[in-house]
Amino acid sequence: MRSSSTKHRVLFIADHRPDRSPGQRFRFEQYIDHLERHGFSCELSYLIDEEDDRMLYAPGNYLRKAAFLRKCHRIRSRDVERRDEFDIIFIFRGALLTRSIRYEKAFRQGRARIVFDFDDAIWLQSVSDANRRLGWMKDPGKTGRIIALSDLVVAGNAYLARYAGSFNPMVAIVPTTIDTDLYTPRPRQEVGPVVIGWSGSVTTIQHFQHAVPALRAIKERFGERVVFRLVGDARFQEASLGIQGLPWRKDSELADLNAMDIGIMPLPNDEWAQGKCGLKGLQYMALEIPTIMSPVGVNKEIIEDGTNGFLADGTDEWVEKLVRLVEDAQLRQRMGQEARRTVEERYSVNAWRDRYLTLFNELLDPR
Numbered sequence: 451m452r453s454s455s456t457k458h459r460v461l462f463i464a465d466h467r468p469d470r471s472p473g474q475r476f477r478f479e480q481y482i483d484h485l486e487r488h489g490f491s492c493e494l495s496y497l498i499d500e501e502d503d504r505m506l507y508a509p510g511n512y513l514r515k516a517a518f519l520r521k522c523h524r525i526r527s528r529d530v531e532r533r534d535e536f537d538i539i540f541i542f543r544g545a546l547l548t549r550s551i552r553y554e555k556a557f558r559q560g561r562a563r564i565v566f567d568f569d570d571a572i573w574l575q576s577v578s579d580a581n582r583r584l585g586w587m588k589d590p591g592k593t594g595r596i597i598a599l600s601d602l603v604v605a606g607n608a609y610l611a612r613y614a615g616s617f618n619p620m621v622a623i624v625p626t627t628i629d630t631d632l633y634t635p636r637p638r639q640e641v642g643p644v645v646i647g648w649s650g651s652v653t654t655i656q657h658f659q660h661a662v663p664a665l666r667a668i669k670e671r672f673g674e675r676v677v678f679r680l681v682g683d684a685r686f687q688e689a690s691l692g693i694q695g696l697p698w699r700k701d702s703e704l705a706d707l708n709a710m711d712i713g714i715m716p717l718p719n720d721e722w723a724q725g726k727c728g729l730k731g732l733q734y735m736a737l738e739i740p741t742i743m744s745p746v747g748v749n750k751e752i753i754e755d756g757t758n759g760f761l762a763d764g765t766d767e768w769v770e771k772l773v774r775l776v777e778d779a780q781l782r783q784r785m786g787q788e789a790r791r792t793v794e795e796r797y798s799v800n801a802w803r804d805r806y807l808t809l810f811n812e813l814l815d816p817r
Contacts, residue, residue, distance in 0.1 A: 453557075457491040458814060459535060461562070463526075463553075465543040467496050469700050470503075472651075473569050474542060476626045476729055476756070477606070484803045490810065495529050497522045497547070507652065522546055526553040534559035537814055540565045543572055545598060550594050551599075558599045563813050566596055568627055569606035571725030573613060604806075604811055606727040607748040614727075624805050625748075626727040628736040630798045635738035635790065636708045640779045644672075646772065647679040647710030648740075649730050651698060655683045657723075660715040664768035665691055670774055681706045710739050711782060712775050716768070717744040728752045735759065736793040738786035740775055744769065752797070759787035 462482075464474050482492045498506065502518055505511050526545055530553060533539065539562045545553040558566055559801040573593040597603050597617040604624050605611040614621045646665065648658045658680065668676055669691055676692045681703075686695035696706060707713075713734030717723040724747040731752060743749040745761040753759040760771040775782050795801060 451718075452458060453655045455808045457489055458537040458810070459812070460492045460538045460540055461484065461529065461533075461536040462492060462494045462540045462542065463529065463545050463557075464494060464496050465547060467500070467678060468494060468499050470498075472729060476628070477569055478540065478566055478806070479622075480629050480799055481803060481806050484799075485810070488807050490807075492575065495525060497525055498582060518811050519548070523553070529553070530556040530560075533562055534739040536562045538563050538565055540567065541596065541600075542567050544592065549592055550593055554596050554599060563601040564599065565602045565604060565810075565813070567604040567624075568593070568610060568614075569727050569729075571610065571613070571722050574722050574725075602809060604809070607725070607751075609724050609747055622805075622809055624802060624809075625797055626729050626732065627797050627799050627802050628732050628793050630736055630790075630794050630800060633704065633733065633736035633793075635736075635786070636756040638711065638738075638783070638786075643675055643677045644776050645677050645679050645709060645711045646714060646776075647681065647696075647707070647734075648714050648716075649680075649707060649733065650682040652683045652685070655686055655695075657715075657717055658686075660718060661714055661768060662688065662691070663765045664762075664772060667765070668772050671773070676776060679706075679710055691776065704737075707733060707739070708737055710734065712772070713739040713741045715741065715749070717746045717749070718808050719744070719746050723747060731759070732793055732797050735786075735789035736798075738783075738790045740782045740785040741789055742771055742775070752792070754792075757785070759785060 462478060465475055468479060469475060486490055505514050506518065539557045541564065573591065594617045597614050600618060601620060603614045603618050603621045605614050605621060606626050608623060611621050611623050632791065652662060665678060676694050680686055680693050680695045682698045683695045684697035687693060713731065715731040717726065724749055728748045731741050731743045731749065741759040742762050743753055743759065745763050748809060750761065753761050755761045762768040762771050
C-alpha cells in the first residue's frame with residue numbers, strides 16, 4: 451500500500467538527453483519541476499548521448515549505427531525490467547527509433563498507466579538525408595498502434611488530436627509552450643540594419659528555402675539596410691543573401707534569437723506541416739520579435755494577422771509584409787508586444803503548467 455506521503459513515479463521515455471531536443475524541452479521537460487513539487491517523482495530514460503549525436507546524423511557509419519541500435523535495446527530492456535516501479539510511463543513519440551513497438555507492448559503488460567505524447571505528424575514517413583538508406587527500418591504506421599495501446603494520448607494540436615482520436619478516445623490537447631520567465635525580450639535598437647532571422651535545424655532547413663525568393667527581393671530593395679540570420683544548420687550557406695548558418699547551441703539559443711528584429715516561419719502547405727505546433731514562431735513571439743508565418747495548420751490559430759504577427763502565403767505577400775516591418779520600427783515594437791501577450795496568455799508554461807498535473811492525477815485516480 452502506497453503511503454499518502456509517497457510520490458507517484460513517472461518514467462519518461464524519449465530519444466534525447468535533457469536540454470537537447472526542442473520537442474522534449476517544450477513538450478514535457480519544462481514541466482518536470484512543477485510535477486516534482488506536486489507529488490510526482492520523475493525520471494528520464496534516453497537513448498542518444500552526445501557522442502551518438504555526431505555519429506547518427508552523419509552519412510555512413512553503419513557499423514557504429516548497428517552498435518548504437520544494440521545499445522538502445524539494452525536500455526529499453528532495462529526499462530521493461532523495472533516497469534512496475536512506476537505509476538506512469540510517459541512515451542514521447544516512441545520507445546525506439548526503428549519500426550518496432552515491442553517495448554511499448556511490454557510496458558503495457560505492467561502495472562503503470564501509459565501516456566503517449568507527440569507533436570508532429572509522425573505517422574508520415576520522414577527520414578533525414580544522412581540516413582536515407584536506412585529508411586526501411588522505420589514504420590510511421592506504428593504511431594497508430596502505440597496510440598491504441600495507451601491509456602492517454604496527449605497531442606500538440608487539434609490536427610494531431612483528430613488523428614489520435616481515430617485509434618483511441620482518450621485524447622487531450624496540450625500545445626507546445628514557452629517558459630516566459632526564461633524567454634524575456636531585450637531592448638531593441640532602432641539604428642543599424644534590420645535583422646531578419648530564421649531558426650530551425652538540419653532536418654527543417656528545407657522549410658527556410660520557401661522564403662528565399664522573398665528574401666532576395668527584400669535584399670534587392672533594401673540592400674545593406676537588412677541582414678539575414680539563420681540558426682540551426684552551421685553547414686548552410688546562401689551567398690545571394692550573405693548567409694552563413696550558425697549551429698544551434700543551448701547556451702546561446704536566447705542570444706541568437708534575441709539578435710533578430712523580425713522572425714520568419716515559412717512552411718509548405720503539406721500534411722507534415724499541418725501537424726507542426728508553431729514552436730519557432732512562438733519562440734520569436736515570446737521575445738517580442740514580430741513574426742511572419744505561413745498560414746498552415748496551427749499557425750492560423752496563433753497569429754491574428756496584422757495584430758500579433760503576419761500570415762503570408764506566396765512570395766508577393768511575404769515581400770509585402772516584410773517591407774512593412776522593415777520600414778516601420780514602431781509597427782515592429784507594437785506587433786512584438788502583442789505577440790508576447792499572446793504567448794503569455796495562451797502558449798506559456800505558466801498558463802498550462804497544471805494541465806499535465808491534472809491529467810496525471812485523473813489517470814491515477816479516475817474519481
